[in-house]
Amino acid sequence: MAERLSPGDPAPDFTLKDADGKDVSLADHRGRKVIVYFYPAAMTPGCTKEACDFTDNLDQLATAGYDVLGISPDLPDKLAKFRTKESLRVTLLSDPDRAALTAYAAYGEKMNYGKKMTGVIRSTVIVDEEGKVAHAFYNVRATGHVAKLIRDLGV
Template sequence: MTEQTRLAEGDAAPDFTLPDSTGKPVSLSDYRGRKVIVYFYPAAATPGCTKQACDFTENLAALNDAGYDVLGISPDKQDKLAKFAADEGLTFPLLSDADRTVMTKWGAFGEKQNYGRTVMGVIRSTFIVDESGAIELARYNVRATGHVAKLRKDLKV
């Protein structure tokens, strides 16, 4: 495997501005002063990604009450994200990184193992960005199922 960027606790979170499912630009810097859960997922409307997104929605009130906002980022186009959000009742911003630039900067796109083969793709990853824009927690290769419950346990939420 080739060397790829991996973010670690204490690193500055790479800023970004990406369109959400309605086309509105959303910047990480918009969230300064609050903690943000930024998670990267491979594809909207697939079983694992749907489970993960629904888990975040079901836990969103508790996360928000504890001071955390949630942003989901995938390479899907805006129209697919809008349909995904509407079909699943998702209530947090889904952002489109169609050219995978942001994913690459965050280490969430690159070589990974898939059924024993090395392939290029989205590495399911979750980050906590603190109020000042630093990485507080970085998790790569997370599982879609059970991830939000584990995250809540780790965050004591």
């Protein structure tokens, strides 16, 4: 597992397919702040709550200069169904080989209901305009995370 990112670290670049199968790169967002959040699986209760919270606050975040990218191991067709079913407006990206998840230390050993397992570690990394890590939050809770993030960022 990659070492967790810290403020000042260069944010690992990635190019992943979105829900429509188009390539999206972190580099496409240079000059803007980017909230990159990692979640285990589309259409599960916690991930749905988190994605809906980001969608509900997307205008406020965009006004403050933030783009939002959600990354999971799900394939683009599942992401498209998730987006449609929940009327999501955040950009959802597919990382089936877990390269970005691993580079951001958002994949590895974790505790789930008291059991050790390997999987996606719900995490959020804020990337600044120059492509450096501004904040890195690991093992975040799905519920209430977006509201806390908005408070922490002063948005």
